[in-house]
Amino acid sequence: QKEVEQDPGPLSVPEGAIVSLNCTYSNSAFQYFMWYRQYSRKGPELLMYTYSSGNKEDGRFTAQVDKSSKYISLFIRDSQPSDSATYLCAMSATAGANSKLTFGKGITLSVRP
Amino acid sequence: NAGVTQTPKFQVLKTGQSMTLQCAQDMNHNSMYWYRQDPGMGLRLIYYSASEGTTDKGEVPNGYNVSRLNKREFSLRLESAAPSQTSVYFCASSRHSGSGANVLTFGAGSRLTVL
Numbered sequence A: 001q002k003e004v005e006q007d008p009g010p011l012s013v014p015e016g017a018i019v020s021l022n023c024t025y026s027n028s029a030f031q032y033f034m035w036y037r038q039y040s041r042k043g044p045e046l047l048m049y050t051y052s053s054g055n056k057e058d059g060r061f062t063a064q065v066d067k068s069s070k071y072i073s074l075f076i077r078d079s080q081p082s083d084s085a086t087y088l089c090a091m092s093a094t095a096g097a098n099s100k101l102t103f104g105k106g107i108t109l110s111v112r113p
Numbered sequence B: 001n002a003g004v005t006q007t008p009k010f011q012v013l014k015t016g017q018s019m020t021l022q023c024a025q026d027m028n029h030n031s032m033y034w035y036r037q038d039p040g041m042g043l044r045l046i047y048y049s050a051s052e053g054t055t056d057k058g059e060v061p062n063g064y065n066v067s068r069l070n071k072r073e074f075s076l077r078l079e080s081a082a083p084s085q086t087s088v089y090f091c092a093s094s095r096h097s098g099s100g101a102n103v104l105t106f107g108a109g110s111r112l113t114v115l
Helices: none
Strands: A004-006 A011-014 A019-025 A032-038 A045-051 A054-058 A061-066 A071-076 A085-092 A107-112 B004-007 B010-013 B019-025 B031-038 B042-049 B064-068 B074-078 B087-096 B102-106 B110-114
Touching: A004 A085, A011 A019, A019 A085, A019 A107, A032 A061, A032 B102, A045 A054, A045 A061, A045 B102, A071 A085, B004 B087, B010 B019, B019 B031, B019 B087, B019 B110, B031 B064, B031 B074, B042 B064, B042 B074, B074 B087
Parallel strands: A011 A107, B010 B110
Antiparallel strands: A004 A019, A019 A071, A032 A045, A032 A085, A054 A061, A061 A071, A085 A107, B004 B019, B019 B074, B031 B042, B031 B087, B064 B074, B087 B102, B087 B110
């Protein structure tokens, strides 16, 4: 079992839809959880991060962590064509520069106008 | 404020040739990283440098060498390129948030093809 599993997609939704992107993980030591967004032919950029369990909201985006189920989600409300990108989850067990980040493989989202 | 700058953006090599990918950051970050991204494989860490003067192997270091030239610059060298090294290479640097998460800032990537 891979440490981090992410639905491979791709995912296509109409504009205005609510999108749910998910990752599962096997390492119970993970406590830092991040979502990166990567536009085509660009580098990933941090979208949101959370520490331990709970929810975090930023505009149309909500990150949710359920450590008991080893499951994290990113919700996008009122999705826009500009949200079309690849979304990667990432997580680590420790803090600091030496912490090893484990990435999911990414899911490509397309929002149709 | 440029962030993380990688050169070259594109490169085609023949098997056995050598080359160096350059990376520079202007955010005064201590830590720098090299990743490769392949279809179906996600991002995999090649090497990292937690601070100036130190380098460590990541998940897939074979066939690569790195140099942390100074705080700003971190280069990746392929001594004898192989077709398996065809990939998109990303350099990143990191700050530490108040919660301690290792937040990475990535460059735009370098697309390497080895024939």
